[in-house]
Amino acid sequence: MRNVTHNELYTRFRDGGQDALRVLVQRQHKRLVRRIVKRGVQHANAQDIAQNVYIQLVANAAKFDPTTSDVIWSLNWLADNRSRLALAPGNRTQLC
Numbered sequence: 819m820r821n822v823t824h825n826e827l828y829t830r831f832r833d834g835g836q837d838a839l840r841v842l843v844q845r846q847h848k849r850l851v852r853r854i855v856k857r858g859v860q861h862a863n864a865q866d867i868a869q870n871v872y873i874q875l876v877a878n879a880a881k882f883d884p885t886t887s888d889v890i891w892s893l894n895w896l897a898d899n900r901s902r903l904a905l906a907p908g909n910r911t912q913l914c
Contacts, residue, residue: 822838822841824842824845824846824888824889824890825884825887825888825889826884827839827841827842827845827889828842828875828879828882828884828889829882829884831879832879832880832882839872839875839876842889843872846890846893847868850868850871850893850894850897851864851865851868853894853897853898854867854868854897854900854901857898857901857902857905858901858905859901859904859905863904864901867897867900867901867904868897870896870900871893871896871897871900874896875889875892875893875896878892
C-alpha cells in the first residue's frame with residue numbers, strides 16, 4: 819500500500835478494509851503526536867489525544883467523501899481542537 823494516498827486508505831477503511839486504517843495510523847501517528855506536542859501538550863497526553871482523533875475518524879468514516887474532504891486536514895483539525903480543549907484552564911472534560 820505504499821503508493822496509495824491517505825484519502826484512498828481512508829476510503830478503503832470506510833468500505834470495510836480494516837488494514838487500511840492501520841496503515842493510515844502507522845503513516846501519520848508520529849507526525850500527529852509531534853503536532854499536538856508543539857501546541858504545548860505533554861507527550862503522554864498527546865498520545866491520548868491522538869487516540870481520540872483516531873476514534874473520531876472511525877466514528878465518522880461513513881460520512882467521508884474523498885471528492886470534497888481530505889483525511890489529513892481532518893486529522894489536523896481534530897488534533898488542534900482536542901489540543902486546545904486539553905490546554906483550556908480548568909478543563910476536566912472528556913476528550914471524546
